[in-house]
Amino acid sequence: MKSKTIIAVLEFLLGILLIGFLIIFRASLAKQIQGVIIGVAISFFCFAISNFVMISWEKKHPDLAAKQNIEITDERSTFIREKAKAKAGDITQWLLIILAYISILLDAPLWFTLIIVLVFIAYWVLTYYFMSDFQKKY
């Protein structure tokens, strides 16, 4: 609970820092950078608010919070979650290839097709990297 509160406060402070930074250096920043800073700051505020809401809910309903904690750490739930993520990743890689072919058929800009192909390659590189890493670990 304490660490959750610290994280929520940090998120809130980071959001304020970013907005402060934006106000001070607004004149020297490009519009796109300003947009990114606002987006990141709003994300931090949203994370902080959702964390504060969760903390207060956990304080009001400790029994339900304990149950929820069990649900998250439960080995079957973890197994299901990991399996679902792996399956979704597998499906996504084939969707990427289909998207690349569609982009070629629709005469989309070359950079768009190349980005899709790069993401597909990155998926395979990461997969083999983690496979080799896990082979050493386990």
Next chain:
Amino acid sequence: MKNRLEEIRKKTNITQEELATSLNVSRQTIGSLENGRYNPSILLAFKIARFFEMNIEDIFIYEE
């Protein structure tokens, strides 16, 4: 893997909910174990065996 979890649990008059709370797992996990849909990790199998003061082989039946 087959198991005698449901039979043993009912003999000791414990509900799925109570067993789940004692083992720090969800009630659904106990249900899945009893139905044989899910095989427990070795850690959970030991926890279950210790809870009922039995050996793992007395609860979980290994068949080739």
